[in-house]
Amino acid sequence: MRIGTRKSTMALAQTEEIARRLTAMASDLDVEIVKFETVGDTDQTSKLLMHGGKGGAFVAEIRAAIRAGRLHAAMHSLKDMPGNEDTPGLVIGATLSRDRPTDALVLREGVSLEDIRRSRGKGFKIGTNAVRRAAYARRLFPEIEIVHFRGAADTRVRKLDNREMQRLPDGGEVGPADALIMARSGLERVGLSERIAHDFTPQEMLPAVGQGIVAVECAASDWQTRRYLALIDDAAAHLSCDAEREVLWVLNGHCNSPIAGFSSIDGVQMSLTASVLDEAGGQFIEVTRQGPADRPRELGRAVGLELLAKGAADIIERSRPV
Numbered sequence: 648m649r650i651g652t653r654k655s656t657m658a659l660a661q662t663e664e665i666a667r668r669l670t671a672m673a674s675d676l677d678v679e680i681v682k683f684e685t686v687g688d689t690d691q692t693s694k695l696l697m698h699g700g701k702g703g704a705f706v707a708e709i710r711a712a713i714r715a716g717r718l719h720a721a722m723h724s725l726k727d728m729p730g731n732e733d734t735p736g737l738v739i740g741a742t743l744s745r746d747r748p749t750d751a752l753v754l755r756e757g758v759s760l761e762d763i764r765r766s767r768g769k770g771f772k773i774g775t776n777a778v779r780r781a782a783y784a785r786r787l788f789p790e791i792e793i794v795h796f797r798g799a800a801d802t803r804v805r806k807l808d809n810r811e812m813q814r815l816p817d818g819g820e821v822g823p824a825d826a827l828i829m830a831r832s833g834l835e836r837v838g839l840s841e842r843i844a845h846d847f848t849p850q851e852m853l854p855a856v857g858q859g860i861v862a863v864e865c866a867a868s869d870w871q872t873r874r875y876l877a878l879i880d881d882a883a884a885h886l887s888c889d890a891e892r893e894v895l896w897v898l899n900g901h902c903n904s905p906i907a908g909f910s911s912i913d914g915v916q917m918s919l920t921a922s923v924l925d926e927a928g929g930q931f932i933e934v935t936r937q938g939p940a941d942r943p944r945e946l947g948r949a950v951g952l953e954l955l956a957k958g959a960a961d962i963i964e965r966s967r968p969v
């Protein structure tokens with residue numbers, strides 16, 4: 648099975664995990680990891696929007712290779728898969744069991760969370776490129792300065808430690824950052840979890856839709872690949888995937904929309920919370936509902952529609968595109 652992936656440390660770790668799980672379930676299977684250098688990786692400073700947005704940059708090229716038969720499958724972080732475009736002929740053949748979905752705070756030497764909390768963020772710069780994280784950061788630390796930080800997880804931490812500036816598309820630069828907000832699961836996968844100073848609770852910072860879930864995509868008609876992928880599919884993660892992504896679908900959301908969504912399963916019940924916030928941190932709409940765990944899309948749809956009824960569309964429309 649030829650599995651395509653970006654070649655960042657994190658993406659490779661995730662793909663190696665897929666390969667390990669596949670060969671544990673099917674010892675006859677040979678897995679080959681095919682590394683792609685996407686436009687999003689080679690072009691670190693220019694706006695991702697030029698390449699069709701973040702999801703477009705990371706995902707489009709690898710999908711074309713599946714459709715052309717050069718790959719059997721592709722690894723994606725579910726969080727990075729756009730929720731507002733159809734993917735005819737492709738399916739998510741497997742979702743791996745979910746890693747811890749929280750966002751985490753990484754600090755440079757000499758800075759503590761207490762300092763940041765006490766000053767309500769005043770005098771501190773926090774690096775992130777996610778509209779959702781910026782919005783929640785401003786709710787938690789109203790006077791913090793957000794600096795746009797990009798790049799692979801390990802690169803970002805190196806820039807933080809070396810007090811490097813971040814170049815911007817317009818030629819300017821920002822930084823250096825005092826802290827970063829990053830996904831715990833990503834930090835774990837690149838071996839940097841000991842750098843986590845604080846895990847934000849879902850009440851402090853609701854995770855992105857799909858955060859912590861690794862997905863494997865393949866051609867809908869490739870039954871042999873689907874049969875293998877079914878062996879490593881985690882049912883609970885797949886139900887959460889369906890529920891949370893339905894919210895994105897209803898809200899026409901992409902991976903950098905100001906939208907958060909997180910579901911959990913307790914027995915036969917699923918609880919789903921989703922929110923929409925504006926980047927300045929002023930407007931915040933949150934909805935929680937419970938429903939039967941085996942009908943995740945219905946629950947996602949109900950939550951998405953309730954967010955719309957409470958004014959979500961306005962906030963989403965006013966948010967920056969990527």
Ligand SMILES: NCc1[nH]cc(CCC(=O)O)c1CC(=O)O
Binds near residue numbers: 857858
């Ligand atoms: N946007 C990059 C990205 N895509 C997936 C993860 C890791 C978490 C995950 O798999 O959900 C990250 C890094 C981050 O957000 O810090």
